[in-house]
Amino acid sequence: MSDLLIELCGITKTYRMGKDVVVPALQGVDLDIRPGEFVAIMGPSGSGKSTLMNIIGCLDVPDSGTYRIAGTEVGTLDDDALAAIRNKKVGFVFQTFNLLPRLNALENVELPLIYGGDGHRRRERAMESLRLVGLADRTHHRPSEMSGGQQQRVAIARALLNDPALILADEPTGNLDSRSSAEILQIFQSLNDDGRTVVMVTHEPDVAEHTKRVVRMRDGVVQHDDPVTHRRRAEDELEAAHAALATVGAARPKTP
């Protein structure tokens, strides 16, 4: 038993498009992630970061190499077992939120419990999770009735529901304005402060600066793997923004 949460060793993945086009997405990736880390995976498009993300999240399986999540060797698992890992050990947050449009916030958050088998107190647990992301008052709103930031918070609440060891976020702030981005990053940071492992794909350096470690990829391999030296706190930014707003308000000439 190792104390690593994620153990990737020599991972390769090749996509075939049509008959002749072969896209080598990953060409031997080695990466270890310990529990409690906050990792940003960066790289230009086509560098393989999304593919790596999908493999870490058990949405896809590598062509070769070994991958262990919390000590479980994933390569030998069948479809149902992979689904169980996605359900219990991983919480996904996507760039496009990926909420079901027909369901309200509460029902969207409940979704993992429907497949988790543990159905008791489903509603209460979903409520709790929504409260955690500050959306206790939006339970019966549908995704179309919420802002992007709120939708992403619903998605985070959903990801947290089964108390997963790992939160995987794929460009979670990509579709959000800077204020909503800061709110989302604040949630991730506080989750990480509580000991939760977060892995986030991003191509924005200032977003990556909120994490503790940055893994840079290029052409399907890990190019750099460095700790973040000057870590930014989303809280501070939110406060600063708030203060700035107040200043603008104060500076505005009063109407007679």
Add this chain to the structure above:
Amino acid sequence: MKFADSFREGLRSIAVNKLRSSLTMLGVIIGVAAVIAMVAVGTGASQQVQETILSLGSNLVTVSPRALTQDTLRGAGQQSQNLTLDDMNAVREQLGSQIVAMEAEQGAGPWQLTAGGTNWNSRVTGVTTDYPTVRDWPVASGTFFGDDEIRTYQQVAVIGAFTAQNLFGDAEPVGQTLQLRQAFFGGGGGRQSARIISFKIVGVLEAKGTTFGFNRDDQVLVPTTTAQRVLTGRTNSVNSIVIKAASSDEMTQLTRDVNEILLARHRIADPENADFAITNQNDTLAALSTVTQTFTLLLGSIGGISLLVGGIGIMNIMLVSVNERTREIGIRKAVGGRRRDILSQFLIEAITLTGTGGAMGILLGWAITVAVKSIQPTVPIAITPGTVGMAVGVSVAIGVIFGLYPAMRAARLHPIEALRYE
């Protein structure tokens, strides 16, 4: 994933696409209604035929004279005088308790009937005492004639309800005199004469209604012996011997026994040359039910084709549904939905569509039969629990069969490709 969740998801997606769902369901509704209505007509006809046959008396084995054909000789068939009352008595003696009752009939043809100032025309048949038992046909008033009347050639008659109505109206026929008349040219000089025979009416039969367009209540029954002596002159011979078996199961054995007794009595070694024929009511029923079953099957198939078309509609719409919900399937897989969860969700959706459609189709089919009945009350229609059960079963099965392929397509989707789908 629990069934309740799958069911709720299925209902939700049906509710979201109300128009599409109802149009899809319409296919199944029409199909099931067609099957229900068509089979109801078929079953009704079948029941009517069966009731008709059994209303002639149940568990009957009938012996009738058979036309003998040898080289260029052609026998008389029904009118040949091969069977006698002695044959009947012999069978009765030898079979004893094996049979419930038996009777022998001799048709005397149509006669003009007069009573009081009215006249009527009806067919006259000579029968024996057990006629009411054999034919399950008791008298409504008066009594049936007994062995004494038979032995002594009494001129007594039991008349049918329709005949009674026509001759006597609402007056009581029992105790009245009935005259049978046959007019003919005779006595020389081209004069028309009439034969008039008087009968005393002793009973009136219960009404039985019409069979195959033939009014069974329009008849006059007299003792066989009287018919032989007074009406036809064919003494001793009968047109048929009708035997009632204790149960349907014993009819085959009874047929065999009667055959043996009569062959021995008539001294016929080769059954091929028998001068009588035995008809087993079961055989008649079986032959007729084959016909009506084919009829029902034909009607059912017509309904079945529309049900099939409805099923294809279900499959089509489910494929569309799976296609436009590819992303949803991806999301469900990403949060831990297994193949069988996705499969059951879509399958239950399809079954809910067809099941609801089936239930509504049953109501529609029932409404159609009620409507048809109110317009045309004589059309025999019967919706049996079996038909309803079959319709429900078939519509659910159609949901499974036509929903399975789309559901499997949904379940097999790769999570990433499904998530990327726009």
